[in-house]
Amino acid sequence: MNNTSRIFGSNVFSEVTMKERLPKDxxxxxxxxxxxxxxxxxxxxxxVANxxxxxxxxxxxxxxxHWFQPMTGKTAEKHDSFIEPTGDGRVIMEFSGKQLIQGEPDASSFPNGGLRATFEARGxxxxxxxxxAFVKDGTLYIPTAFCAYSGEALDKKTPLLRSMEALSTQAVRILRLFGDDNTQKVTSTVGPEQEYFIVDKKLYQQRKDLIFTGRTLFGALPPKGQELDDHYFGxxxxxxxxxxxxxxxxxxxLGxxxxxxxxxxxxAQHEMAPIFTTTxxxxxxxxxxxDTLIKVANRxxxxxxxxxxxxxxxxxxGKHNNWSMGTDKMNLLEPGETPHENAQFLTFLVAVIAAVNRYAPxxxxxxxSPGNDHRLGANEAPPAIISIFLGEQLTDIIEQxxxxxxxxxTGHTCMDLGVKTLPKFEKDVTDRNRTSPFAFTGNKFEFRMLGSTMSISGPNIVLNTIVAEVLSEIADGLEKAEDFHGELSAIIEKLVKENFKVIFDGDGYDESWxxxxxxxxxxxxKTSxxxxxxFxxxxxxxxxxxxxxxSKGEILARQEIMFEEYAKTINxxxxxxxxxxxxEIMPAVMNYGAELARDISSIASILPSAPLDGQKKQLDRITKAYDAAVVGLEALEEALAKTHEVKDIKEESKAYKFEVCPAMEVLRKPCDExxxxxxxxAWPFPTYGDLLFRV
Structure with a gap:
């Protein structure tokens, strides 16, 4: 056994481990x-606990x-030791079924959107x-859901599990209608690609904006960026x-x-991608x-x-959310060799198309998210408009x-590169579209709009739920039908005609779109x-x-939390x-300007006729940019003070977006100059050139 096979899943209490350690019953x-x-x-x-x-x-x-996922979008953990006193000055290691099943963290100190008051702490x-479960850093981590004393979900896992059950229930109904009486469960699966930047830690520690906000709030572009495309796959x-x-x-x-x-x-940008697993x-x-990216980088x-x-x-x-659904025997979004004759596949495909169109918002x-507002719509991420790319073969079928x-x-064709020593191979029935926010890529949909810091729970809650809704509508119609195939054809045709407008195979970056x-x-x-x-x-x-x-209360709480997170992030x-x-910037510029002025004065005193127009122009440019920065700083402080006076959280978030953010851009421009x-x-912190190329 090689090292990779030996270590894979070695710290996971997996099904294989459970089978080895638990009694058969x-x-x-x-x-x-x-x-x-x-x-x-x-x-x-x-x-199991023992x-x-x-x-x-x-x-x-x-x-x-008990490792859980509060509404911060991060994870939370409170560590308890296994030790139990024996009464004679010693301890034993114990862990009960009750301790496995249930924990009790504070429910009021996490974002709750008004579901819990400060004095209502129990969760x-x-x-x-x-x-x-898995072992990490000397602790047994037990994945858990997190709820309030009143029963409302305060986390991202509970509604995700609910959405998976909803999708399974409706998908099984469809399979029953197609004659599958054995399948008990349909599971959504995801493979999330993760993009990230890596910079030198010493340089990072000199940038307060990176430390406090995760992004650079100031910075002029270096002479070289990404224009040569030489870093990609390099x-x-x-x-x-x-x-x-x-x-x-x-x-x-960790498996x-x-x-x-x-x-x-x-x-300095990189990506990792895992193999699909249950959502x-x-x-x-x-x-x-x-979490591991951050910790390993630090080491x-x-x-x-x-x-x-x-x-x-x-x-x-970004983070590309590759989503599909299937049973333990088949992928329900697998077209097969003749997708136009695969009625079951077309049913599930059309359900996704209808769900995406109806519930695009x-x-x-x-x-x-505040960070994702900087990406969506630019020529680096999908536009804010939701559309579906199906590719040539499926688009042709849907049009028919x-x-x-x-x-x-259309079928597969052979790729011949015109060189005898290069192999001929079967090419895919369609090209890829990297500008589409929701693209079919063989047997799955790639939802490409997600931001890199986001938990993928929210997007998959939405996907599972909206697809479940359309499947339930289809099942309701088919279960009452006397002519199954006739009714199925009518339903599919109706859904295609109603939702065809969401299909777009062109360039999502083009202004004409x-x-x-x-x-x-x-x-x-356009904005978060x-x-x-x-919602x-x-x-x-x-x-x-x-x-x-x-529940309605959980929705309104989450909406309030999202507004609060937006406002607090921009603040x-x-x-x-x-x-x-x-x-940092203004004192450094002032010192540099003063030094330049002294140099000009010193030269003039020694050589009165010396040509100093160049130095004076440089000092003039610095002085004007400094003055513009002062004006921008005052405007930002004023905008921030006005926004702090807004009491309604939704209106406050809008003020941050449409008043504070533009003021931040105004201040940044002269500082970058x-x-x-x-x-x-003389510049007080590392530049873009340092951060992006000194790794």
Whole structure:
């Protein structure tokens, strides 16, 4: 066995490990919980807890934690040791079924959107047996859901699990109608690609904007950026390669199938991609990926930047959410050799198309964040307009359905490169479209709008729920039909005609698409604050409530949390900008200007006739830019003060977006100009050239 095979999943209490360590009867009962959602009894939990503790202790664990995902978008953990006093001055290592199943963290100190008052502190964590426990840094991590004392979900896992059950319920209904009486469960699966930047840690530590906000608030572009396309898929530097090697090993130990690594488009930008897994586990894994990226980078004297736009003027980072659904035997979005004859595939395909068109604002909401506002719509990320790319073969099929006569489909062709020594191979039936926000890529949809720091839970909650809704509509119609095939054809044709406008295979970056999308009636929600508003629209609340994913109270709480996060994020950025400008940039520029003025005066006193127009022009440019920076600083402080007076959280968020953010850009412009006028030695912190190329 090679080293990779030996270490993969070695720190995970996996199904294989459980089968080895649990009594056969206990394992079978636990397996039924995992596979069919049957209730877990206290007796089974007690046996599992003991086996899990013994395994973890053998791995060096001394503590356990209920690991959960509050509405911060990050993860949370409170560590308790296994030790229990024996009464004679010694301790034993114990872990009960009750401790496994339930924990009690503080519920009022996490974002709750008004669901909990400060004095109402009690909350509960509940073991999620569908996501395996693991050992990390001497602690047994137990994935859990997190809810308030009143029962409302305060986390991202609980509604995700609810949405997965909703999708499974409706998809199984469809399969029953197609004659599948054996499938008990349909699971959504995800493979999230993760983009990130790596910079030198010593340089990072000299930038307060990176430390406090995750992005550079000031910075002039260096002479070279990404224009030569030489970094993309280029040779990986030794220092980065060593970091990536350890990253893979740490992820493999946790059972995360890190598959792909490469340089991305921007200098210092990279990407990793895992193999697909169940959506719930994929969400947990992606949170671990982000945490591991930061920790491993730190061990290599590097800093990992996960922000969507750490550097202006070069590509930012996203997270591509490759989503599909299937049973333990088949992928329901696999077209097969003759997709035009595959009625079951077409049913699920059309359900996704209809869901995306009808609930496009919810998908835009799922990609909303302060950082992502810097990417969406630029020529580095999909536009804010939701559309679907199907490719030549499927678009042709859908057009035939729209026109009422489905008879054929294009097939595979052979690729001949015209060189005898190069192999001929079968090419795909369609090209890829990297400008589409929602693209079909063989047997899955790639939702490409997500920001790199985001939890992928929210987008997949939306996808699961809206597809479940259309599947339920299809199932309702088919279950009452006397002529199944006739009714199915009618439903598919109706859904295609109603939702065809969302299909677009062209260039999503082209300005003409914005005008075309408007003609089609597709929404163009440009900013996150506008996207957050749609959460409480009646149509959107109804779909979540109908399928038991959110209650009305949970929706309104999450909307408030999203507005609060937006406002607080921009407030931190603005305050950081003010501090850096006042304490670092302006004093440095003033000192440099004064030194230049003294030099001019000194030269003039010695050589009265010396030509000093060049030096004076330089000083004049610096003085004017400095003055513009002072004006910009005062304007930002004024805009911030006015925004602080706004009491309504939605209106406050809008003020941050439309008043504070523009004021920040006004201040940045002269400061970035000053960077180009002041000597490198006098500038107070590392530049873009330092951060992007000195790794």
């Amino acid at each position: 206990t394992f079978k009962k636990l397996k039924r919980t995992l596979d069919y959602g049957e209730e877990l009894t206290p007796a089974v939990a007690e046996v 086996a899990m503790k013994d395994w973890a202790v053998e791995k060096g664990a001394t503590h356990y934690t 509960y964590t509940a073991w999620d047996a569908t996501s395996p 040779s990986i530097k030794d220092r980065i390669s060593n970091f990536m090697k350890e990253l893979d090993e740490e992820l493999w130990k 995360i199938s890190s598959k792909t690594k490469h340089n991305e488009v921007a200098p 719930n586990i994929a969400v947990d894994h992606n949170q671990l990926v982000m 290599h004297d590097l800093a990992c930047l996960l922000h969507e736009k750490p550097f202006a003027g070069v590509n930012g980072s 919810l998908l835009r909401l799922a990609a909303a 359905i729209k026109n009422g006569a489905l008879t054929s489909c 914005i005008r075309e999308a408007e003609k089609r009636g597709l929404p163009n929600i 604050v506008e996207a957050i508003e749609v 409480s629209h009646e149509k959107n609340m109804d779909v979540f409530i109908k399928h038991g994913v959110f 931190i950025e603005a305050l950081t900008m003010i501090q850096v400008a006042k304490r 000053l960077e180009t006028l002041v000597s490198e030695e």
